[in-house]
Amino acid sequence: MRIDAVDLFYFAMPEITSEADGSQDALLVRVAAGGHVGWGECEAAPLPSIAAFVCPMSHGVCKPVGASVLAQRLEGPDDIARIANRVGYDSMDLLQAAHTFSGVEMALWDVLGKQRGEPVWSLLGYDTNHAKIPYASLLFGDTPQQTLDRGRKARADGFKAAKFGWGPIGRGTADQDGDHFVAAREAIGPDGHLMVDVGQIFGEDVDIAAARLPALDASGALWFEEPFQAHAFEAYAALAQRPSAVQIAGGEGAHNVAMARHLMSYGKVGFIQIDCGRIGGIGPAKMIADLASASGITYVNHTFTSHLALSASLQPFAGLADHRICEYPAQPKQLAVDLTRNHLERNPVGEIRAPDAPGLGIDVDLPSLAGYLVDAEIKVNGQVIYRTPKLT
Amino acid sequence: MRIDAVDLFYFAMPEITSEADGSQDALLVRVAAGGHVGWGECEAAPLPSIAAFVCPMSHGVCKPVGASVLAQRLEGPDDIARIANRVGYDSMDLLQAAHTFSGVEMALWDVLGKQRGEPVWSLLGYDTNHAKIPYASLLFGDTPQQTLDRGRKARADGFKAAKFGWGPIGRGTADQDGDHFVAAREAIGPDGHLMVDVGQIFGEDVDIAAARLPALDASGALWFEEPFQAHAFEAYAALAQRPSAVQIAGGEGAHNVAMARHLMSYGKVGFIQIDCGRIGGIGPAKMIADLASASGITYVNHTFTSHLALSASLQPFAGLADHRICEYPAQPKQLAVDLTRNHLERNPVGEIRAPDAPGLGIDVDLPSLAGYLVDAEIKVNGQVIYRTPKLT
Numbered sequence: 001m002r003i004d005a006v007d008l009f010y011f012a013m014p015e016i017t018s019e020a021d022g023s024q025d026a027l028l029v030r031v032a033a034g035g036h037v038g039w040g041e042c043e044a045a046p047l048p049s050i051a052a053f054v055c056p057m058s059h060g061v062c063k064p065v066g067a068s069v070l071a072q073r074l075e076g077p078d079d080i081a082r083i084a085n086r087v088g089y090d091s092m093d094l095l096q097a098a099h100t101f102s103g104v105e106m107a108l109w110d111v112l113g114k115q116r117g118e119p120v121w122s123l124l125g126y127d128t129n130h131a132k133i134p135y136a137s138l139l140f141g142d143t144p145q146q147t148l149d150r151g152r153k154a155r156a157d158g159f160k161a162a163k164f165g166w167g168p169i170g171r172g173t174a175d176q177d178g179d180h181f182v183a184a185r186e187a188i189g190p191d192g193h194l195m196v197d198v199g200q201i202f203g204e205d206v207d208i209a210a211a212r213l214p215a216l217d218a219s220g221a222l223w224f225e226e227p228f229q230a231h232a233f234e235a236y237a238a239l240a241q242r243p244s245a246v247q248i249a250g251g252e253g254a255h256n257v258a259m260a261r262h263l264m265s266y267g268k269v270g271f272i273q274i275d276c277g278r279i280g281g282i283g284p285a286k287m288i289a290d291l292a293s294a295s296g297i298t299y300v301n302h303t304f305t306s307h308l309a310l311s312a313s314l315q316p317f318a319g320l321a322d323h324r325i326c327e328y329p330a331q332p333k334q335l336a337v338d339l340t341r342n343h344l345e346r347n348p349v350g351e352i353r354a355p356d357a358p359g360l361g362i363d364v365d366l367p368s369l370a371g372y373l374v375d376a377e378i379k380v381n382g383q384v385i386y387r388t389p390k391l392t
Numbered sequence: 393m394r395i396d397a398v399d400l401f402y403f404a405m406p407e408i409t410s411e412a413d414g415s416q417d418a419l420l421v422r423v424a425a426g427g428h429v430g431w432g433e434c435e436a437a438p439l440p441s442i443a444a445f446v447c448p449m450s451h452g453v454c455k456p457v458g459a460s461v462l463a464q465r466l467e468g469p470d471d472i473a474r475i476a477n478r479v480g481y482d483s484m485d486l487l488q489a490a491h492t493f494s495g496v497e498m499a500l501w502d503v504l505g506k507q508r509g510e511p512v513w514s515l516l517g518y519d520t521n522h523a524k525i526p527y528a529s530l531l532f533g534d535t536p537q538q539t540l541d542r543g544r545k546a547r548a549d550g551f552k553a554a555k556f557g558w559g560p561i562g563r564g565t566a567d568q569d570g571d572h573f574v575a576a577r578e579a580i581g582p583d584g585h586l587m588v589d590v591g592q593i594f595g596e597d598v599d600i601a602a603a604r605l606p607a608l609d610a611s612g613a614l615w616f617e618e619p620f621q622a623h624a625f626e627a628y629a630a631l632a633q634r635p636s637a638v639q640i641a642g643g644e645g646a647h648n649v650a651m652a653r654h655l656m657s658y659g660k661v662g663f664i665q666i667d668c669g670r671i672g673g674i675g676p677a678k679m680i681a682d683l684a685s686a687s688g689i690t691y692v693n694h695t696f697t698s699h700l701a702l703s704a705s706l707q708p709f710a711g712l713a714d715h716r717i718c719e720y721p722a723q724p725k726q727l728a729v730d731l732t733r734n735h736l737e738r739n740p741v742g743e744i745r746a747p748d749a750p751g752l753g754i755d756v757d758l759p760s761l762a763g764y765l766v767d768a769e770i771k772v773n774g775q776v777i778y779r780t781p782k783l784t
Contacts, residue, residue: 018452022485025450045454045486047447047772048440052488055439056766058417060410060558061591062437092592092622093414094437095647095670096444096488166452199453200484230484231650234657255487258623265626266658278487374448377771380439 001034001115003072006104007389008053010046011372013333020139020166020199022304023329023336025374028364029103033074036114039364040106041309041339043277043302044099051378052096053104054386062093065100077123080108080283088256088280098255098280105281106312106360113359120312121354124286126319131351133161134328135193137304140167144183151187154330158350161325162188165197165225170208178215185219193325195249197225204228204235206242213244223249223271230254236267247271251288252302254279260288264297273327275302276312285316289323299323305332306339308362314344314354328352335372341365366391393426393507395464398496399781400445402438403764405725412531412558412591414696415721415728417766420756421495425466428506431756432498433701433731435669435694436491443770444488445496446778454485457492469515472500472675480648480672490647490672497673498704498752505751512704513746516678518711523743525553526720527585529696532559536575543579546722550742553717554580557589557617562600570607577611585717587641589617596620596627598634605636615641615663622646628659639663643680644694646671652680656689665719667694668704677708681715691715697724698731700754706736706746720744727764733757758783 012025027046031038042049053065068086073079084105091097109120121129136154141147147164154162164184169177181196188194196216202209209227216224224246228235230253240248247270254260255278263269272292274285292299299320301313310329317323329336337343341363344352355361370391378386404417419438423430434441445457460478465471476497483489501512513521528546533539539556546554556576561569573588580586588608594601601619608616616638620627622645632640639662646652647670655661664684666677684691691712693705702721709715721728729735733755736744747753762783770778 012448016449016451018449018455020452022451022454025448043485045444045447045450045456045488047770048443048486048488051440051443051770052437055437056404056417057408057410058437059408059414060412062414063410064437088621089592092645093435094440095491096437096440099487200481229480229650231648231654233650233654253484256623258621258625262623262625262654262658266654375771375773377769378439378443379767379769379771381767 001074003031003033003070003074005032006066006069008050009389010050010374010376011335011369012374013335021333023332026305026335026339027103028339029107031104031107031111033111034115036111038107038111038114038359039308039362040103040110040312041277041306042099042103043275043305043309047376048096049100050376050386052094052100054378056380061090063090065091065097065104069104074108074112080105083108084280084283099278102277102279102281105283106276109282110359117358119354119356119358120282120315120360121318124315129318129353129356130321131347131353132314132326133324134326134346134352135159135161135163135195136330137163137327138330140164140169140180142168144179147180148183148187151184155188155192157330158346159330160350161193163195163197163327166199169198170201174211174215177212181215181219181221194219194221195223195225196221198227200226200229202227204232206235206238209239210242213242213246216246217244221246223247225249226252233262233266236263236269240268249273256280257284257287261291264292264295269297271298271300273300273302274316276316277309282312282315289317289320293320300325301327303327304329306336307343308340308360308364310344311354311360311362318354326352338369339364393466395423395425395462395466397424398458398461400442401781402442402766402768403727403761404766405727413725415724418697418727418731419495420731421499423496423499423503425503426507428503430499430502430506430751431700431754432495432502432704433669433698434491434495435667435697435701439768440488441492442768442778444486444492446770448772450485453482455482457483457489457496461496466500466504472497476672476675491670494669494671494673497675498668501674502751509750511746511748511750512674512707512752513710516707521710521745521748522713523739523745524706524718525716526718526738526744527551527553527555527587528722529555529719530722532556532561532572534560536571539572540575540579543576547580547584550738551722552742553585555587555589555719558591561590562593566603566607569604573607573611573613586611586613587615587617588613590619592618592621594619596624598627598630601631602634605634605638608638609636613638615639617641618644625654625658628655628661632660641665648672649676649679653683656684656687661689663690663692665692665694666708668708669701674704674707681709681712685712692717693719695719696721698728699735700732700752700756702736703746703752703754710746718744730761731756
């Protein structure tokens with residue numbers, strides 16, 4: 001088959017706040033090929049990502065993503081890799097291209113799986129689809145009490161693992177942060193997995209980050225996530241050397257395979273967290289899962305949006321039995337819930353699995369999303385090069 | 393003073409070809425503050441970069457670049473660094489932000505220099521503005537004869553140094569590439585500096601790249617530029633280990649300080665090449681110049697567009713006497729020539745210097761650029777969030 005059409009849909013909540021909550025808007029990608037339709041989602045700023053798909057060419061290696069995708073042959077996984085290489089080379093000077101292509105690439109796997117009647121994890125070469133322990137991904141409250149309340153709600157919802165992130169952590173003293181860690185542990189219980197995410201708050205300052213290690217140890221945190229900027233491999237490695245039982249985690253900012261590889265090889269993280277909506281899609285994420293598995297590093301998905309993104313993010317490590325924990329957006333905005341008709345519900349023992357259905361196994365009901373649709377238009381020299389497609 | 397306005401102008405040649413020639417379009421940035429006007433230029437895809445400045449916020453750390461710049465205080469270099477940090481953190485999930493901000497940051501230095509009546513290199517802390525040997529930056533011809541002709545023209549134009557790049561190199565055999573290197577050396581003469589740029593053609597394949605080393609050695613090339621993808625530090629380091637007198641060069645793809653630093657520390661390049669229009673502007677480039685200088689690595693600008701970009705790119709290493717070579721766009725498209733009223737002409741011994749005038753010392757004559765102006769408009773929910781400004 002050939003790639004007949006790629007449509008980009010920009011959705012948003014009625015109000016966007018400055019919370020670090022990536023589920024407040026969405027860039028949904030629809031790919032049509034050979035009579036089938038596939039879906040993907042970019043974890044990215046919608047408008048610049050759309051512009052990167054449709055913009056005029058600047059020069060030979062600064063082409064729009066669309067130029068490398070539309071009308072291409074799509075017969076098997078090799079074609080997806082070939083298209084990805086094309087985007088990588090022909091758009092090497094278009095920084096946003098990786099984020100744009102991430103959603104497109106997911107949709108290519110979805111189309112291919114539907115055409116073959118095969119789940120994506122199987123197309124990736126896995127013969128078993130292992131269940132994962134979902135952790136509730138939550139934001140820290142403004143106060144330890146709020147943190148406690150959010151964590152208790154997650155526990156009451158049946159989660160045995162929770163990650164708390166962002167909020168006030170790193171903006172006050174290490175002791176104040178410690179109070180939140182204590183509250184988080186109390187909420188999730190002594191037997192739960194507890195993880196902490198600080199969203200790059202320490203820049204490259206190893207000492208200030210390390211000042212949080214004793215409280216993290218005391219609360220029995222499994223990992224300490226994104227203490228530093230996404231490229232600060234030296235700082236990651238230095239923190240990993242400090243005496244502590246807590247492992248360092250990171251990787252959601254990786255927008256190509258090399259960046260994630262370097263966070264493992266140079267940055268010495270114990271957990272590598274990949275967002276398929278940023279790294280270039282499912283194929284690059286699978287490469288990192290393979291590398292992590294071979295290096296004794298645990299692969300974890302990064303997912304804070306819809307269950308379409310969640311299904312995509314489970315595929316690259318669905319076949320890795322020992323990589324047990326997965327991120328699960330526990331309190332997403334309603335947009336992320338409504339984006340898909342079906343959801344990856346937890347089974348009686350509280351675990352989830354990637355769908356066994358063809359492709360990504362997730363249904364999108366476009367007409368039901370009318371209330372979230374952002375009407376956007378881009379014109380160049382009088383010609384409309386992008387207009388929000390109809391919801392049909 | 394406060395930053396009163398930022399205007400983005402998208403210009404393009406009437407025809408854009410798939411040549412690797414970045415001077416075919418331009419994104420010019422004008423900043424107004426305290427009654428002064430400053431200019432900068434992004435080396436980036438114009439439309440996605442514009443979108444990254446004006447787009448709606450997605451969440452707390454996926455804000456448009458404009459939100460971190462407009463109405464900010466601008467009293468000294470510390471304010472520019474503060475604004476840069478704001479962009480880095482508040483736009484951490486907006487990949488294109490670094491390219492967008494690069495042109496804005498240049499313009500901030502230009503404004504500040506004009507307000508103080510001081511050149512940017514002086515604001516950066518240098519007390520001397522050293523002359524540089526400009527190398528003609530040329531594309532390889534389709535045939536060795538064309539390469540010879542282009543090189544001879546540069547030599548006749550008085551250049552004692554030339555860099556040939558892209559074209560057919562790496563697409564045929566090592567012997568075919570060698571014929572081009574011989575032609576290039578013949579053109580520039582036995583006493584000229586010869587450099588070779590292959591534009592990431594070898595991906596991460598060290599052996600295929602290394603197969604070019606004997607011919608590069610035979611032609612007395614000073615450096616072998618961008619053999620690999622911008623993030624392929626392991627491949628860079630492996631090639632640097634191979635027996636050859638040729639040093640490896642790279643860095644133009646760096647879109648933050650850490651990436652360029654890693655190409656030096658992990659990638660072991662001998663020359664680090666920074667494009668101020670991509671790395672985040674002049675401030676980050678100066679950090680890399682300092683690091684290179686302290687590490688025995690030679691700093692070189694990457695500039696393939698206008699003399700506004702050239703002036704900006706000279707500032708970060710203007711005070712480094714031992715870093716002698718600079719890239720000089722020798723055959724830019726007419727747009728890049730017309731973009732500025734004055735140009736950095738070579739002195740009687742064929743060298744150039746950053747202007748001693750306030751700011752970047754480059755005049756832009758907007759009304760004269762009418763023929764190149766691209767008329768663009770971005771609308772979101774019925775509201776125009778970007779429209780090409782008037783040329784006044």
